[in-house]
Amino acid sequence: MAQQQSIRRRGFTAGALAAAVGLLATALATTPSVAAAGPAVPFGSHQFPYAAGTLKPSGAQAAVDQQVVTTYKAWKSAFVKQNCGNGWYQVLSPDADHPYVAEAQGYGMVVTALMAGADPDAKKIFDGLVKYTLAHPSVNNSALLAAEQDSSCRSVDGSDSATDGDLDVAYGLLLADKQWGSSGTYDYKELAVKHIAGIKKSEVNATTHLMLLGDWSGSGESHHWITRSSDWLIDHFRAFRTATGDSAWDTIRTAHQNLITSQQSKYAASTGLLADFVVNTNGTPKPAPGKVLESSHDGDFGWNACRDPWRIATDAVTSGDAASLASARKLNGWIKAKTGGDPNKIGTGYHLNGSAFESGKDMAFTAPFAVAALTDPGSQAWLDALWGKLAATPVDPKLYYGASVQLQSMIVASGNYWVP
CATH class of the missing domain: 1.50.10.10 (Glycosyltransferase)
Incomplete structure (x- = not known):
């Protein structure tokens, strides 16, 4: 870290009612700026199905949704002030x-x-x-x-x-x-x-089309050719393209997807892990060779990159994009094998070769892998184990970061996320 009425009218035939509802839905979809009495996409309405083949936690959907609401209420009580x-x-x-x-x-x-x-x-x-x-x-x-x-x-x-x-x-x-x-x-x-x-x-770096660390790392600043993997939010770039009509966001999205794919292939072929920070983006991008901003583990899968399985897999399940799907599946396959299917064995820091450098436990590392598990049809038992872990883990009011990642991962894993 930089440390989401029924209509009853006498005389309406079923067909006419369906047509009226269809016209209303079309009107709402094409006029998003008209204020409504309530939310257009209330939590639990599941109006935006995920890509075909996406898993979901076992059990009744209403029960899964309620587990998210319970976690949300605890998160809100602890951190919304x-x-x-x-x-x-x-x-x-x-x-x-x-x-x-x-x-x-x-x-x-x-x-x-x-x-x-x-x-x-x-x-x-x-x-x-x-x-x-x-x-x-x-x-x-x-x-x-x-x-x-x-x-x-x-x-x-x-x-x-x-x-x-x-x-x-x-x-x-x-x-x-x-x-x-x-x-x-x-x-x-x-x-x-x-x-x-x-x-x-x-x-956005105007040359590489990759995200900068902030508006302080512009041209000439020493961090200008560094990018942070937890800023590579592919689904956000899609939403920005839709909202603005600006094709630059297609270029930006593609640049990040290509970087994810190449970093996984070159530096983490057996794990799919990404580094917190990638340097040398104006040449041959590579994991940070030590501390470039936060710690000696800036080139490892640490407290920034831990969010990547959630972020990459979110795009995979909402867009069905082949590149995001492949990247998420690499991460899922590695962590499932690494832990033997036991979420309690997920640690809090890994070198890109998969060896651990910390022995702690934190939802910031555990929860994102539940989203990655959605992408693999063979991972139902693994997903259910992860979901059980997330749902059973209470929000710690001292740990905003892990709790926030936990909640957002649960929103996605429960099928309640959507891209505007």
Whole structure:
């Protein structure tokens, strides 16, 4: 870490009723900015089927959904706060470098938009998060979010941006536009497009089309040719392309998919693991040769890359993309064999050859592999073991990062994620 009515009219035939419902659905789909009384995609409605062949946890869907809601309520209680007034909501990150980080606010926006329908306060919380993000712009590009705030919600450490936070903020705004329309307090669509433009301008390397670490690592800065694998959010790039009509996002998406494939092939052929940071992107990209930003393990599968199985597999199951599917299956096949099918044996850090360098346990590493397991028709028992582990693991109010990754992985694994 940068440390989601019935109609009864006398005289309606079934066919006429179906036609009327069809017309209504078409109207709603083509006018996403009209405010609705409730969320258009309430949690648990499963309106967006995953790619054919995608697994799901065994058991009744309603029971699986309820396990997500239970985890969400615990996560919300622990981390969703109004500590600084001004009508703001913030997601607290007690285990990060600062009490409030951009990554956490991005998570909060995506989660609350996806949980709408299960949480009647979702829109209120979302709007409070929007108000908070708008009040904390980056000093380098005011369309982006300052990366870190102190306990008084004052931006600190230069007030520049962190790419992962901005990607999720923009994505959350697109979800909100589909959920609630954009004619209320905030024009979510307009804000999203502005944020996406800011990302393209200040957080995408214009030469390589790869994500920069933040708007502080522009041309001439020593980290300009470094990219972080946990920022390679393929499904987000697809959503940005749809929202803006800008074909540059196709180029950006393809560049990242090609990098994932080549890094797996060249440096982790037996595991599929990716490094936290990849350097030399202007030449032959390779895992960091030691500390380039955070630790001596920047070239290993560590506390950033641990999210990659979740992120890559999310694109695989929502888009059916062959490259994402192949990359996710590599990761799934390796971890299933490594642990012998026992989720309790997933550790908290691996070299790219699959050997462990830490012996800890954390949901940030365990939960993403549940999403990867969705992609392999032969992994039902493995998925069920992982799901059981996630559902049975209580949210630790001291560990925002692991809990947030756990919750979001459960949202995807339960079939409740969708791409706007």
